[in-house]
Amino acid sequence: MVNARDVVLGRVREALAAAPPRPVEIPRDYRRERGLSDQRRLDMVVDRLTEYGAGVYRCRAEETATTVAAALSDARRIVVPPGLDRSWLAEFSGSVEVDSGEFSVRALDEVDGVLTSSAVTCAETGTVFLDASSDQGRRALTLVPDLHVCVVELSSVVAGIPEAVAELEPTRPITMISGPSATSDIELDRVEGVHGPRTLRVVVRVDR
Amino acid sequence: MSRAFLGLPGPPPRAPRDTGYLRGQRPFPSAAHAALEDSQQRRNLGKATGTIRDKRARMVEEVPDWERLRSAGAAIKADALARLPELLERFESAVTERGGVVHWARDAVEANEIVTRLVADRGADEVLKVKSMATQEIGLNEHLAAEGISAVETDLAELIVQLGGDRPSHILVPAIHRNRAEIRDIFLREMPGVDPDLDDDPRSLAEQARKYLRAKFMDARVAVSGANFGIADTGTLSVVESEGNGRMCLTMPETLVTVMGIEKLVPSFADLEVFLQLLPRSSTGERMNPYTSMWTGVTAGDGPREFHLVLLDNGRSATLADGVGREALRCIRCSACLNVCPVYERTGGKAYGSTYPGPIGAVLTPQLAGMHETRDDPNASLPYASSLCGACYDVCPVKIDIPSLLVELRHQHVERSRYTAEAAMMRAASLAMSSATRFTKAQRASRLGRVLGGSDGRITALPPPFAAWTSARDLPVPPRETFREWWESEQGRAAMARARREAERGEW
Numbered sequence: 001m002v003n004a005r006d007v008v009l010g011r012v013r014e015a016l017a018a019a020p021p022r023p024v025e026i027p028r029d030y031r032r033e034r035g036l037s038d039q040r041r042l043d044m045v046v047d048r049l050t051e052y053g054a055g056v057y058r059c060r061a062e063e064t065a066t067t068v069a070a071a072l073s074d075a076r077r078i079v080v081p082p083g084l085d086r087s088w089l090a091e092f093s094g095s096v097e098v099d100s101g102e103f104s105v106r107a108l109d110e111v112d113g114v115l116t117s118s119a120v121t122c123a124e125t126g127t128v129f130l131d132a133s134s135d136q137g138r139r140a141l142t143l144v145p146d147l148h149v150c151v152v153e154l155s156s157v158v159a160g161i162p163e164a165v166a167e168l169e170p171t172r173p174i175t176m177i178s179g180p181s182a183t184s185d186i187e188l189d190r191v192e193g194v195h196g197p198r199t200l201r202v203v204v205r206v207d208r
Numbered sequence: 209m210s211r212a213f214l215g216l217p218g219p220p221p222r223a224p225r226d227t228g229y230l231r232g233q234r235p236f237p238s239a240a241h242a243a244l245e246d247s248q249q250r251r252n253l254g255k256a257t258g259t260i261r262d263k264r265a266r267m268v269e270e271v272p273d274w275e276r277l278r279s280a281g282a283a284i285k286a287d288a289l290a291r292l293p294e295l296l297e298r299f300e301s302a303v304t305e306r307g308g309v310v311h312w313a314r315d316a317v318e319a320n321e322i323v324t325r326l327v328a329d330r331g332a333d334e335v336l337k338v339k340s341m342a343t344q345e346i347g348l349n350e351h352l353a354a355e356g357i358s359a360v361e362t363d364l365a366e367l368i369v370q371l372g373g374d375r376p377s378h379i380l381v382p383a384i385h386r387n388r389a390e391i392r393d394i395f396l397r398e399m400p401g402v403d404p405d406l407d408d409d410p411r412s413l414a415e416q417a418r419k420y421l422r423a424k425f426m427d428a429r430v431a432v433s434g435a436n437f438g439i440a441d442t443g444t445l446s447v448v449e450s451e452g453n454g455r456m457c458l459t460m461p462e463t464l465v466t467v468m469g470i471e472k473l474v475p476s477f478a479d480l481e482v483f484l485q486l487l488p489r490s491s492t493g494e495r496m497n498p499y500t501s502m503w504t505g506v507t508a509g510d511g512p513r514e515f516h517l518v519l520l521d522n523g524r525s526a527t528l529a530d531g532v533g534r535e536a537l538r539c540i541r542c543s544a545c546l547n548v549c550p551v552y553e554r555t556g557g558k559a560y561g562s563t564y565p566g567p568i569g570a571v572l573t574p575q576l577a578g579m580h581e582t583r584d585d586p587n588a589s590l591p592y593a594s595s596l597c598g599a600c601y602d603v604c605p606v607k608i609d610i611p612s613l614l615v616e617l618r619h620q621h622v623e624r625s626r627y628t629a630e631a632a633m634m635r636a637a638s639l640a641m642s643s644a645t646r647f648t649k650a651q652r653a654s655r656l657g658r659v660l661g662g663s664d665g666r667i668t669a670l671p672p673p674f675a676a677w678t679s680a681r682d683l684p685v686p687p688r689e690t691f692r693e694w695w696e697s698e699q700g701r702a703a704m705a706r707a708r709r710e711a712e713r714g715e716w
């Protein structure tokens with residue numbers, strides 16, 4: 001018996017044979033490497049994140065712990081991925097649990113927030129990329145709790161989407177976040193906070 | 209023309225007639241007529257399309273290399289289609305290497321069977337769904353229901369449509385035909401555990417949906433998703449969304465089943481750098497949509513333990529077999545062409561009778577599911593559901609020349625429906641339109657070729673042989689001055705004279 005795979009592939013081959021396509025040159029003359037200064041990238045990413053309704057905190061490396069504590073001020077119990085730099089939490093007065101794979105999603109639903117690092121950020125679109133590294137954690141961790149505080153290094157902020165995509169390891173689970181979840185499904189009125197975290201706060205470290 | 213399959217067993221088959229949503233109940237003009245009477249819907253649609261249109265224009269404006277991105281996007285998709293067999297095989301092995309299981313479905317019937325079996329084998333009687341046009345196209349929810357499995361739509365708009373027992377009216381905002389009061393009523397009537405004091409503030413309605421679905425996400429066993437892009441080199445899949453229901457469906461269940469049309473492939477991961485710029489700006493008019501997820505097979509300790517990918521043909525290879533029409537397979541479903549279409553703006557999506565409405569629907573639906581020779585096949589009326597104003601081409605992020613494809617389909621339809629009185633008229637229209645397109649190409653879709661003229665949503669008398677054809681129809685269309693100019697031009701007169709001569713000779 002012919003299987004569906006061979007049938008579909010056979011049809012596709014016949015379809016192309018019936019009207020052979022011309023070979024295609026892909027023009028890659030769009031902007032791919034933009035060397036924007038630190039200040040330009042910082043201004044741009046802060047502007048975009050603010051426009052999306054995310055909280056933005058700027059700090060120098062030595063101010064990380066106090067800034068993180070401020071960003072987490074309304075959370076009592078948070079969860080962090082196993083590889084997170086714990087010194088960031090030195091000033092946080094609430095309780096901190098480290099995600100072990102055993103943390104059930106219901107337990108995640110009980111905590112007030114999550115603190116993570118990030119992989120790369122695109123300034124032009126205000127997009128933070130998470131790649132599930134040990135300082136960012138598995139995907140459920142940054143999805144279920146209602147508050148996500150995310151630390152971004154200015155050195156990992158790139159100008160455009162092509163530069164950001166080039167930094168990614170494709171086979172890791174990747175989540176791109178541009179502001180808190182939102183819907184415009186009812187009369188096009190924007191409502192923030194549907195299923196993802198309703199509050200997103202980004203701590204941008206301007207040096208390291 | 210490219211319909212010769214010499215030495216081959218015959219053209220690939222179209223999507224099956226009685227499974228899924230690729231054909232309406234009645235031809236476009238009469239369906240459109242009903243929609244035109246619904247003034248509430250017309251107002252909602254007008255507001256929605258106008259708002260998204262403006263946002264899109266602003267977002268595109270600020271990108272200096274937009275045209276270069278469009279050219280790259282069009283070329284990447286054309287290249288992928290030209291190399292589809294090779295890319296599909298590469299994609300299959302990449303997904304398999306990363307622990308995914310790949311299934312192939314010749315058509316809607318087979319895809320429905322595969323998904324249903326996967327769900328039933330896991331002992332689940334409920335699946336969560338994230339907005340997927342492919343599963344809507346194949347009528348998956350209905351098939352699952354017949355097998356005792358309930359499919360819960362998790363996108364807010366889809367949920368509203370589903371609870372309201374309705375069909376979507378827009379690709380991007382499927383519930384745009386419902387206002388807040390109607391949505392509140394639907395929730396109160398249909399949502400289990402709804403708060404009886406629910407008010408109609410969009411915030412409250414969204415919160416109610418969050419509560420209702422959150423419990424389901426926590427216990428999810430199987431979710432079914434679509435995919436915006438599949439990356440041939442790496443086996444990576446991607447879902448672009450706003451609400452987080454996509455992330456929930458892709459992360460929380462034990463088993464994830466993704467149904468993807470074979471045309472969604474792009475060759476390399478780096479190609480996303482183009483589409484992640486083109487899609488959000490064209491679609492919602494945002495610099496970036498709130499969430500995009502990418503995953504490759506399964507990842508230990510993160511997300512579903514099992515991943516199944518169903519690769520769907522369902523008329524796509526038949527579409528690919530047409531050297532002209534295949535261009536429609538480049539579509540990334542952004543819905544920009546809907547929002548600029550003067551016909552769509554007035555009739556709404558349901559009049560097209562298909563999962564794919566608007567300009568892209570008018571070219572894709574008849575190709576996926578075929579146009580039958582009978583004069584009343586609704587799909588045969590779709591290529592005429594356009595004034596060929598060219599706005600859809602101008603906004604399309606992958607540069608699909610929809611007006612020319614419509615003309616080509618009109619021509620094909622006429623070729624096949626010889627010997628009927630209507631065919632005679634359509635053929636004349638088609639001939640005129642072909643010349644019109646050549647002319648249009650020179651002038652790049654100026655407002656020409658409005659065969660279905662009229663200025664206020666009503667057909668006015670046209671010169672023969674159109675008169676008989678148009679008088680039976682009542683299509684909303686923009687003014688036709690420019691068509692008249694063409695009509696009165698030498699070229700227009702020559703085309704019509706030719707058409708009449710052929711008619712007299714009985715050649716059609």
Ligand code: SF4
Pocket residue numbers: 490538539540541542543544545546568600603604605606607608
């Ligand atoms: S045809 Fe072009 S504009 Fe229309 S939905 Fe598809 S990609 Fe978007």
